[in-house]
Amino acid sequence: MTTNTRIVLAARPQGQAGLEHFRLETVPFEPLQDGQVRVRHHYLSLDPYMRGRMNEGKSYAAPQPLDEVMIGGTAGEVIESRHPRYSLGDWVVGMGGWQQYSVVDANPVGALHRVDPTHVPLSHYLGAVGMPGVTAWYGLVRIIDPKPGQTVTVSAASGAVGSAVGVLAKARGCRVVGIAGGPDKCAYVREQLGFDDCIDHRLHPDHLALAKALKAACPQGIDGHFENVGGAVLDAVLLRSNAFARIAICGMIAGYEGQPLPLLNPALILINRLRVQGFIVSEQMQDWPPALAELGQLVGSGRFRPRETIAQGIESAPTAFLGLLKGQNFGKQLVRLV
Known part of the structure; x- marks a missing residue:
């Protein structure tokens, strides 16, 4: 191959993102320089953060240009190397972007990570044994810091x-209750991931109804919560939280289209003396090695058998991404390019 097909950001959304905000391009290869x-x-x-x-x-990060x-x-x-640390055939993970090929300056530490796909x-x-x-x-270990017998929701x-939060919390002896959208996802969470219970938020029209379901699923209250959604979900969790509960804020996908939450x-x-902490995992590089070691052993x-939704071909990335924002994926959303 001598050309690379890629997707660029064509325009910034004003509200909901759509296909019109992306553009597909094909560009010729450029020769490698030393160190690339x-x-x-x-x-x-x-991933949701892309929105x-x-x-x-x-x-917390610069906008996508x-x-x-x-x-x-x-x-x-x-497939081509002018760097002494990398050889043809090496398997690597990096931030190559929405394209078939990338040229990487391999000199900076962390630009690429060599991985072994044997086991x-x-x-x-890119999922359970990666950034997610x-x-x-x-969020679980450093912020929630759960103790055996405590109740953790996610x-x-x-x-x-x-899914990784729940598996890691169960390994630490916790009661784990998930919140997900739809009966199939809840069944997967309970039956395959081993959560103690899972609440289908689509069956509960507001935060009060969801809080009632949480009360039934968490009879001893909530000691730790991992938040990916925000909005009514967080409002419901606050109503069921115990004194001195810890809440790790990872994402607020309910507000990613720009609306306030x-x-x-x-x-x-204040009443429950809660610890509520947001975090960005790229700022915590010191914890990547122990995290990846435990996750690699589980997988x-x-x-731990992570679920994946895989779209085919670079052209499918925008549609798959917009579906992710609407919760249409099941597990980790990927695009297979080869």
Whole structure:
């Protein structure tokens, strides 16, 4: 191949994102410089944080530039190298973006990570044994810090992050209750991931109804909560939280299209002396090695079998991404490029 097909951000959404905000391009290969490698991507990761990057407003990271390749994690194979640490055929994970091939300056530490797909499938290095898994590990272990017998809840429980939170919490002797959308996702959370219970939020029209369901599923209250959604889910959890509960805020997908997400009863944070902490996993690099070691053992041993939704071909990425924002995926959302 001498050309690369990629997807760039064509325009910034004003409200809901759509296909018109992306553009498909084909560009010729450029020759490698010293220190660079060319990677053929086999998988592209699609993640909710990408929606926030499409906006121009202030956030924890710089906005996605217009007319440049959409940001995204990738897993693939080195097909050309002018760097002594990388050889043809090496399997690597990086931030190659929404494209078939990437050229990477391999000199900076962390630009690429060599991985072994012998016992852990390559795709899982973008999910359970990658950034989503480390996100789950950090929020649970460093912020929630659960003790055996405590109750931990997690929203978006069947997703890439939420599923890992539950498996890790069960390994620590906790009662784990998930919140997910639809009977199939809830059945997966209970029967395959081993959660103690799962609440289908689609059956509960508001935060009060959801709080009632949480009371039944968590008779001893909630000691720790991992939040991926926000909005009515967080309002319901606050009503059921015990004194000194810990809440790790990872995502607010309910507000990713730009609408504000006010709390209905923030006084509960004071009344129950809650610890509520947001975090960005890329700022916690010191915890990636122990997190990946534990997650790799769980997946490699078969004790954790992550679910994946895989779209085919680079052209499918925008549609798959928009579906992710609407909860149409089941588990980790990927695009297979090879």
